[in-house]
Amino acid sequence: MDDRITPPELYFNRRQIMRGALVGSALATAGLYRWFNPVSIPMAETAKLDGIEPSSLSESEQRARGFALDEPWTPEMSVVTYNNFYEFTTNKERVATEAMHFSTADWSLEVGGLVERPQTFNLEQLRSISPLEERVYRMRCVEAWSMVIPWIGYPVSRLLELVRPTSEAKYVAFETLHDPERMPGQRTGVLQWPYVEGLRLDEAMHPLAILAVGLYGKELPPQDGAPIRLVVPWKYGFKGIKSIVKITLTAMEPPTSWNRQGPREYGFYANVNPSVDHPRWSQATEQRIGEAGRRPTLMFNGYEDQVADLYQGMDLRANF
Numbered sequence: 405m406d407d408r409i410t411p412p413e414l415y416f417n418r419r420q421i422m423r424g425a426l427v428g429s430a431l432a433t434a435g436l437y438r439w440f441n442p443v444s445i446p447m448a449e450t451a452k453l454d455g456i457e458p459s460s461l462s463e464s465e466q467r468a469r470g471f472a473l474d475e476p477w478t479p480e481m482s483v484v485t486y487n488n489f490y491e492f493t494t495n496k497e498r499v500a501t502e503a504m505h506f507s508t509a510d511w512s513l514e515v516g517g518l519v520e521r522p523q524t525f526n527l528e529q530l531r532s533i534s535p536l537e538e539r540v541y542r543m544r545c546v547e548a549w550s551m552v553i554p555w556i557g558y559p560v561s562r563l564l565e566l567v568r569p570t571s572e573a574k575y576v577a578f579e580t581l582h583d584p585e586r587m588p589g590q591r592t593g594v595l596q597w598p599y600v601e602g603l604r605l606d607e608a609m610h611p612l613a614i615l616a617v618g619l620y621g622k623e624l625p626p627q628d629g630a631p632i633r634l635v636v637p638w639k640y641g642f643k644g645i646k647s648i649v650k651i652t653l654t655a656m657e658p659p660t661s662w663n664r665q666g667p668r669e670y671g672f673y674a675n676v677n678p679s680v681d682h683p684r685w686s687q688a689t690e691q692r693i694g695e696a697g698r699r700p701t702l703m704f705n706g707y708e709d710q711v712a713d714l715y716q717g718m719d720l721r722a723n724f
């Protein structure tokens with residue numbers, strides 16, 4: 405299993421790091437640095453995001469709620485060069501380059517279904533419907549690697565409150581852009597397109613479930629799901645659908661891409677659970693990108709105190 409996991413650090417070799425340390429400070433801009441350093445990965449530049457509000461909560465309160473973490477952040481270089489985004493390529497180390505020209509300037513996100521006020525949001529509106537906050541979350545991929553990522557975004561609930569779900573709404577369905585011209589991976593049959601995901605409405609309304617528009621204080625780069633993606637830190641990474649164009653409130657559980665792909669391997673709930681193995685590998689431990697050795701995987705990815713109530717009375721062994 406370990407050979408599926410290639411920490412990106414492996415190809416930033418010592419000599420490059422030394423040269424980077426010497427030259428990096430002299431060449432002020434990242435663009436110049438990348439141009440000068442021929443082995444670096446070509447990728448999109450991202451702008452700093454305005455309007456990020458410092459939390460009004462104390463550091464210990466943020467940790468108690470799961471909004472902040474006392475664990476080292478995964479280096480930004482790893483977060484933006486080691487990605488799963490099958491719309492571009494299944495090669496994790498190549499997504500950043502394949503997606504670098506993906507333009508999100510004229511994005512729109514349609515929110516409808518069982519709501520009182522269906523609405524379509526443009527990118528500027530999406531970034532300003534709520535104050536932006538930083539949330540530092542663990543991310544645990546079902547493939548058994550993990551990261552700690554400082555996201556910028558706001559609770560999904562802020563968007564849903566604007567459209568007012570009706571009393572019949574029980575689930576939230578999410579859909580990624582379907583545009584094979586701009587997303588070359590969609591010309592292959594590796595998944596059924598568009599990528600779709602879903603949550604129960606009460607899961608989507610949980611304060612830990614966010615829509616991210618940035619990371620590390622900057623706009624989300626294309627490879628991480630620009631311009632807006634879902635982050636649900638107590639679930640496996642595949643629930644965090646990228647580049648969302650449509651959100652629909654429904655009465656019935658919506659289909660989800662990985663469940664459709666492998667119904668015996670990936671469930672609708674996909675809550676991180678170290679005691680429920682994937683049929684082809686153990687989920688008991690994980691490779692934290694950038695660290696030596698393995699860490700134990702935590703129940704609900706370490707968010708048990710915050711989310712266990714959502715699953716009272718459910719058989720968690722069935723929620724793989």
Ligand SMILES: Nc1nc2c(c(=O)[nH]1)N[C@H]1C(S)=C(S)[C@@H](COP(=O)(O)O)O[C@H]1N2
Pocket residue numbers: 483486487488489490491543544545546580599627628629640641642643644645646647
């Ligand atoms: N549309 C879409 N969303 C997606 C995926 C994908 O292939 N397509 N991959 C998922 C998987 S398996 C993971 S682990 C995370 C990876 O997010 P990251 O690349 O920002 O770390 O995105 C998820 N969201």
Ligand SMILES: [Mo]
Pocket residue numbers: 488544545546547640641642
């Ligand atoms: Mo994943």
